[in-house]
Amino acid sequence: MGERWISSERRLGKHTVDGYLGRLLVVDLTAGRVAEEELNSEYARRFIGGSGLAARYTYDMIDADTDPLGPENPLIFMTGPLVGTQAPSCSRYVICARSPHTGLWGESNVGGFMGPQLRFAGYDGIVIKGRADEPVYLFVHDGEAELRDASQLWGLDTYGTQQAIRDELGERSVRAACIGPGGENLVKYAAVISDQGRAAGRSGMGAVMGSKKLKAVVCRGKGSVPLADKGAFETTAGEILALLKDDVSTQVLNQTGTSGSANMLSLSGNMPNRYFMAGEFDEVDNISGSTMAETIQVGTSGCFGCVVQCGRQVQITEGPYQLEETDGPEYETVSALGSLLLIDDLKAVSYLNYLCNALGLDTVSMGVTLGLAHYLYDEGILSSRDTDGLVLRWGDAEPVMRLIEMTGRREGFGDLLAEGNLSLARRFGVEDLAAQVHGLEIAMHDPRASAGVTLSYLTSPRGACHNKSDAYWLDMGRSLDDLGIGFTDRFEEEGKAALMVRHQDWRSAGDTLVSCLLVYPPSEALVAMLAAATGWGFTISDLLQVGERILNLKRALNIRWDWNPEHEKLPSLFMQPLTEGGTAGYVPDVEKLLTDYYQARAWDRKTGKPTREKLLELGLDEVAADLY
Amino acid sequence: MIDFGTDEWAKAFMEQINRSEAYAEAAKTWEGDFYFIIESEEHYPEPLHVYVDLWHGVCREAFAAADPSVKDPIFRMSGPLENWRRVIDKTLDPLQGLLTRQFKLQGDMVKIMRAVKAAQELVNCTALVPTKFPE
Numbered sequence: 192m193g194e195r196w197i198s199s200e201r202r203l204g205k206h207t208v209d210g211y212l213g214r215l216l217v218v219d220l221t222a223g224r225v226a227e228e229e230l231n232s233e234y235a236r237r238f239i240g241g242s243g244l245a246a247r248y249t250y251d252m253i254d255a256d257t258d259p260l261g262p263e264n265p266l267i268f269m270t271g272p273l274v275g276t277q278a279p280s281c282s283r284y285v286i287c288a289r290s291p292h293t294g295l296w297g298e299s300n301v302g303g304f305m306g307p308q309l310r311f312a313g314y315d316g317i318v319i320k321g322r323a324d325e326p327v328y329l330f331v332h333d334g335e336a337e338l339r340d341a342s343q344l345w346g347l348d349t350y351g352t353q354q355a356i357r358d359e360l361g362e363r364s365v366r367a368a369c370i371g372p373g374g375e376n377l378v379k380y381a382a383v384i385s386d387q388g389r390a391a392g393r394s395g396m397g398a399v400m401g402s403k404k405l406k407a408v409v410c411r412g413k414g415s416v417p418l419a420d421k422g423a424f425e426t427t428a429g430e431i432l433a434l435l436k437d438d439v440s441t442q443v444l445n446q447t448g449t450s451g452s453a454n455m456l457s458l459s460g461n462m463p464n465r466y467f468m469a470g471e472f473d474e475v476d477n478i479s480g481s482t483m484a485e486t487i488q489v490g491t492s493g494c495f496g497c498v499v500q501c502g503r504q505v506q507i508t509e510g511p512y513q514l515e516e517t518d519g520p521e522y523e524t525v526s527a528l529g530s531l532l533l534i535d536d537l538k539a540v541s542y543l544n545y546l547c548n549a550l551g552l553d554t555v556s557m558g559v560t561l562g563l564a565h566y567l568y569d570e571g572i573l574s575s576r577d578t579d580g581l582v583l584r585w586g587d588a589e590p591v592m593r594l595i596e597m598t599g600r601r602e603g604f605g606d607l608l609a610e611g612n613l614s615l616a617r618r619f620g621v622e623d624l625a626a627q628v629h630g631l632e633i634a635m636h637d638p639r640a641s642a643g644v645t646l647s648y649l650t651s652p653r654g655a656c657h658n659k660s661d662a663y664w665l666d667m668g669r670s671l672d673d674l675g676i677g678f679t680d681r682f683e684e685e686g687k688a689a690l691m692v693r694h695q696d697w698r699s700a701g702d703t704l705v706s707c708l709l710v711y712p713p714s715e716a717l718v719a720m721l722a723a724a725t726g727w728g729f730t731i732s733d734l735l736q737v738g739e740r741i742l743n744l745k746r747a748l749n750i751r752w753d754w755n756p757e758h759e760k761l762p763s764l765f766m767q768p769l770t771e772g773g774t775a776g777y778v779p780d781v782e783k784l785l786t787d788y789y790q791a792r793a794w795d796r797k798t799g800k801p802t803r804e805k806l807l808e809l810g811l812d813e814v815a816a817d818l819y
Numbered sequence: 820m821i822d823f824g825t826d827e828w829a830k831a832f833m834e835q836i837n838r839s840e841a842y843a844e845a846a847k848t849w850e851g852d853f854y855f856i857i858e859s860e861e862h863y864p865e866p867l868h869v870y871v872d873l874w875h876g877v878c879r880e881a882f883a884a885a886d887p888s889v890k891d892p893i894f895r896m897s898g899p900l901e902n903w904r905r906v907i908d909k910t911l912d913p914l915q916g917l918l919t920r921q922f923k924l925q926g927d928m929v930k931i932m933r934a935v936k937a938a939q940e941l942v943n944c945t946a947l948v949p950t951k952f953p954e
Contacts, residue, residue, distance in 0.1 A: 439928075440918045446928040454935045455914055481933040668911060669919040711920075 208232045209419035210272030210725035211240075215248075216314045216336050218329060220403050221262055221321030225329070225336045230315055236727065237810060239703035240271025240315070242298040243741035245287035246748060248318060250814070255751050259291035259395075260377060260402040262322035268309065268368070268408060269316040271704040272724045275307035275416045275495070277428040279435055280707040281720075282307050282495040286368070290394040291402070292379040292556070292611055293630035294753035296652045296745045297394035300705050302494035303386030305366040311412030319405065328356065328369075328407040333414065341406035345375060348549035349384040350517075356409055369407035370397045371551030373599040377401050378609040380556035380632075384548055388518030389502075392553035394631060394653050419726030427719045431712045435498050444501040444709060445491065449522035451480030456522075457530070459681075460773025461640040461663055464530035465585065466562035467626055467633075467764060470772015474535035478525050482537055489516055499710060505541050512542035512588075520544035520554070523657075526635035527558025532565055532591060539588035543595060550599030557598065559632035560612040561591060563624060572619050579603040623763040629654035629754070636663045637774060638765050641681040645779040646691045646788055649759055652745035660694045661708050671697065673714045674731065682777050688787035699738030740809040743801045746794070747814045756799045759785065820951035823903070824857050824867040826883040828948060832871070833881035835944040842944060843876035846937035850874055851930065854887065856897035862953035863900070873937075894926035904952055907945045913938050 207213040207229065215228045231248075238244040245267040252265045266288045273281035284306030290297025309317070313334040326341040344352050349371040356367045366385060373381035374397030381397030382390040391397075400406075418424050435441050443451050456462040457475040464472035476482060483503060492502035503519030520528070520540055528534065528543040547554045567573040568583040575582055579597070581590040581604070597605025607615055612632045616625035626633040631654025638645040643662025651659040665671075666681035676694050679687065698708070704721070718729050746754075761781055768778045789796040793805040806815035821828045836842055852872040859866045868887040872880040884890060896913070902921045905911035914935055916922045924931065 438920060439922070439924050440920065442924075443918060443928045443932060447932050451928070451932045452918070454933050455912075455918075458935045458939070476933050479933055481929045484929045664919075667915040667919055668921060 208235055208725065209417055210721075211235060212310060212313055212315050212414070212416070214314050216317040216331060218317060218319045218336070218338070219321045220319065220323040220327065220338070220405060223323070223338055225338060228318075237737070238741060238744075239700075239721075239737055240274075241269055241300070241703040241705040242285045242287050243699065243703045243737065243744070244271075245269040245285065245298070245316070246296065246741060246744050249287060249289075250744060250748060252320075253289060253748070253751070257289055257752075259289045259294065259297075260398065262320070262403065264289050264399060264402075266319040266396070266399050266403065266405075267316060268319070269705075270306045270310055272416075273704045273706070273720060275310035276418065276724060277425060277496055278704075278720050278724075279428060279432050279712065280494070280497045280499065280710045281704045282497075283705040283707060284309060285702070285705050286383055286391045286396040288396060288399045289752060290396075290653065291377070291398045292395035293654050295629055295654065295749045296752075297396060297399070298653060299383070299391035299393045299396050300702065301383070301385060301389050301391040302497070302707060303366070303389040304495045305368050305385040305410060306705065307495045308366045308410035308412055310416055311414045312410045313412060313414055317408065319403065322402065323404040326404045326406050328367075328409055329405065330360070330409045332365075332411045344406045346372065348372065349551050350387065350549055352407060353384075353387065356407060360409070362411060365409050365411040367407045367409045369551075370400045371549060371599065373551040374398055374401035375406075376599065376601045376609070378552060378598060378601065379611050379614075380553040382547075382551050382553045384551055388545070388548040390548060390553065392555060393656065395553075397551050416724075418724050420723045424720060424723035427716055427723060431716050431720070432498060434712070435710055441499050441710065444499050447480030447484055448491075448501050448503045448519070449480070449709070450478070450483065450520065450525040453479040453522060453525060454481070456636075456663070458773055459640060460769065460775070461636050462526050462530055463635055463637045464526075465533055466531060466566040467637060468566065470769045470775060472530040472533070472535075475530060477535040478529040478537045478540055480522075483519060487538060487541060488519060492518070494707070497707070499707075501709060507538050507541060510538060512536075512538040514542060514545055517545055518548065523635045524554040524558070527555045528561075528591070531558050531562045531635070533585040534588050534591070535586065536588060543588065543591060546592060546595045546599075550595065552595065552599055555634055556611055556632040557595060557608075559626050560608050560615055561594060563612050563615055563626065564594070564608065566624065567615075567619055567621070572621065577604060625762055626764060627655055627762065628760070629758050631655045638761055638779060639769065639774040639777055641666045642684045642687045642779050642784060643681065643691050643694075645761065645781065646688060646784050647695070649761070649781065649785060650695070650788060652742065652749060658698070658708055660691055660698055662691065662694065665694060669711065671711070671714060674735070684780055684783055688784055689791045692788065692791040693735070695742060696735045696738035699741045700734040701738075703737065703741070736809065740811060743806060743809055743811060744814060746799070746801055747806075747811070747818060750798075750800055750818065754799060756797065759799070820949045823900075823907075823950050823952050824863075824869055824883060828950065829869050829871070829881040829883050831948045832869075832945060833878040835947045836873075836878040836941065839940060839944050842937065842940035845876075845940045846873060846934070847876045849876065849934060849937050851894055851926075852890070852892040853894045853896060854884070854890070854892050855903075856895060857903055858897055858899050860900055866897070894924065894931065896922055896924045898922035900952070906942060907950060909942060909946060913942060
C-alpha cells in the first residue's frame with residue numbers, strides 16, 4: 192500500500208461541554224475512513240472519562256459474540272477532562288477493548304505525554320473499529336486525522352517504531368502509542384508502548400491493535416483544554432502541587448522510583464518470589480530502587496504535569512546487559528522479572544525490562560508465565576525438550592532473555608508462553624498452579640499479604656488487577672480519611688469488604704480523570720478541580736457514585752461475555768500458607784470476603800449480576816433492561 | 820515508667836539498642852544520626868528533639884536536645900505525638916508512616932528506604948523502654 196491520506200470529516204466547531212474538546216475520532220479501519228463524532232454529553236456527565244466513558248461507548252457496540260481479535264471489537268483510546276491541564280498527575284490515557292487474554296473487559300492506562308497530545312490535537316478520545324488490509328498507523332494532528340501506510344514499520348520493535356515515525360513526520364514532538372512484534376504476533380498479553388518505554392501493559396490491548404493491523408496511534412497538537420473556571424482551577428491545582436512537593440512519598444518516589452518500596456514490600460511478604468512459593472527474598476536490596484539510584488540510574492523521567500518524576504532512566508555500559516540510556520524497570524517489573532524468578536542482578540532485570548518494552552509485552556504477565564515455567568521445570572514437569580533445549584534455573588537470566596524474545600515472536604516454546612500463565616498450566620495439567628484470576632496473571636502483590644488485595648484481585652473487572660484498589664497502600668496506612676476509608680490491619684477480614692467497595696469506587700472514579708495512583712491529592716481538592724474544569728457541581732459522594740456506576744457497568748459487560756462465577760477464586764496455589772516471611776501462616780478466607788463483598792455491592796452472589804434495584808439506583812436503566 | 824522524649828528516655832532507648840543483637844545485625848552497615856522530633860502540641864509547647872547517633876549496628880550517643888542547634892544530623896524525622904506513640908505500640912511501621920504522610924523526613928531517601936529491617940529492630944528496641952506518654 193502506498194502512502195494514503197484520508198482527512199477526517201470535520202463537523203464541529205466549539206466544544207460543547209467545558210473540560211472536554213467535545214469530539215471523538217471514529218476510525219473504521221476496514222473502510223479506511225476517519226470521521227468525527229460529537230461527544231455524548233450525557234455519557235460524559237454520567238461516566239466522566241477514561242475507562243468509564245470508554246466502557247459506556249463499548250456497551251453500545253458489542254454483543255456476547257464479539258471476538259476480541261475480530262474487527263468488530265472496538266478499541267478505544269480515551270482521556271478525561273483533566274488530561275492535558277495543570278491538574279497534577281491527571282494526564283494519563285487509557286486503552287480499552289474486550290481483552291483477548293481474558294475474554295473479559297480489558298483496559299490499561301499509561302502516563303507520559305500521549306494523552307495530553309491527543310487532547311491538544313482536538314479530541315477527547317478515539318474509537319477504532321474494523322481491520323485494515325495492510326498495516327497502517329493513525330496520525331492525529333490539530334483537528335485532522337489520517338491513516339498512513341505502516342508496512343515499513345511492521346516488524347520493528349517499539350523503540351524503532353517511535354523513532355521511524357518521528358523521522359517520517361519530521362517532528363520530534365509527536366507522540367506514538369505503538370505495538371511491537373508482540374502485538375503483531377497477537378501475544379495475548381501484548382502491550383501498547385508510548386513515550387519511549389511507558390507501557391499500557393495489562394490485558395492485551397497490544398494484541399487487539401495487532402489484530403486490526405494498526406501499528407501505532409500518533410498524536411501532536413497545539414490546542415488547549417477549555418476550562419469552566421480557569422482561575423479556580425489554577426488555584427486548586429497550585430495548592431495540590433504545593434502539597435505534593437512537600438510530601439515525603441513524592442520525594443521517595445522521585446529519588447528511588449516505585450521500586451524504592453521493594454525492601455519494605457519484601458519484608459511484609461507482599462513482594463512475591465520464587466513463583467509465589469517463598470516468603471522474603473533475601474537479595475531484594477540488590478534489585479531495589481535504592482540500589483538502582485546508586486548504580487545504573489542516570490536520570491529520572493515523568494509524565495505531563497507531574498512533580499513526582501518516578502520514572503527511572505538507566506544506562507549499562509559494560510557486561511552482558513549493556514543498554515544505552517533507556518527506561519528503567521518499575522516495581523512491578525523488578526518483582527516479575529526479578530524476585531519472582533530469583534534474579535537478583537539489577538542489570539539483568541533492566542535488560543529483560545528493555546526486551547519486554549521493545550517487543551511490546553506486559554512485564555507482569557510475562558514474568559508470571561515465566562515463573563510457572565521455571566517452577567514446572569524445577570519440578571520435572573517441564574524439560575528442555577519442551578523448551579527448545581533451554582535449561583531453566585532459578586536466578587539465571589540468560590534463558591529468560593531468550594524466552595522473552597521467543598514469546599514476542601511466537602517461536603517454539605515461546606508460542607505457548609505467548610498464551611499466558613493459565614494456558615501454560617492447562618497444557619501441563621496443573622491449572623491450580625496458575626497464578627491468575629479470570630485469566631489475568633496476579634500482579635506483584637501476594638494476595639496472602641492482604642485481605643484487601645485478595646478482594647481486589649477477585650473482583651476487579653479485568654481479573655487479578657492491583658490497580659482497581661491499591662489495597663497494599665491502604666494496608667500500609669495510606670488511608671483516605673476524608674472518604675471514610677480508614678486503616679485496618681491487613682489480615683483483618685471483618686469489615687474489609689465494605690471498605691474495599693468504597694475504595695474501589697473511589698479508584699474507579701479516579702480512573703475517569705485519568706489520574707495516577709501514586710499521588711494522593713486530598714479528595715475535596717480533586718473534586719474541586721473537576722468542578723472547576725467542567726462547571727459541574729460534583730461532590731465527593733457524586734464522584735463515588737460515578738465510580739460505583741462504572742464498576743457495575745463493567746460487571747454487566749463481563750456478564751455479557753465470558754465471566755464465570757466459578758472463576759472468581761484464588762487458585763489453590765494461594766490457599767496454602769507460606770511458612771516463612773511476612774505472610775507466614777495466613778490464608779485469606781475467600782468465601783467470607785466474597786460473601787461480604789457481594790452483600791456490600793448489592794450483587795447476586797450466585798450469578799454475579801448487580802441486582803436490578805442497584806442498576807436502577809445508579810441510573811443504569813438500559814443495563815437493567817438487558818440483564819433482567 | 821519513663822516520660823517519652825526526655826533525656827532519661829533517650830538514654831534508656833540507647834541502652835536497649837546496644838543490647839539488641841537483632842538490631843546489630845540488621846544495621847551493621849548503617850551510618851547516620853537522627854533527630855526524632857515530636858511536633859509541638861497540647862503537651863509540648865515546643866517540639867521535642869531526641870538525638871540518636873547510629874553507627875554500624877550500635878548507638879553511639881543519645882540525648883534529648885533542649886537546644887536543637889547542638890547537632891546537625893543527616894536525618895530529621897518529625898511527626899505528632901500520636902503517630903510516635905503508634906510506632907512504639909507497633910501499630911505503625913515508621914517507614915510506612917513516612918510513605919503515608921504521617922511523618923516528615925529530611926535526609927537521604929535512597930538510604931532510608933533500604934533500612935527497613937534496621938527500622939523494624941529500632942522499633943522493637945523502643946517497645947522495650949517502659950514509656951509513659953502524656954495523657
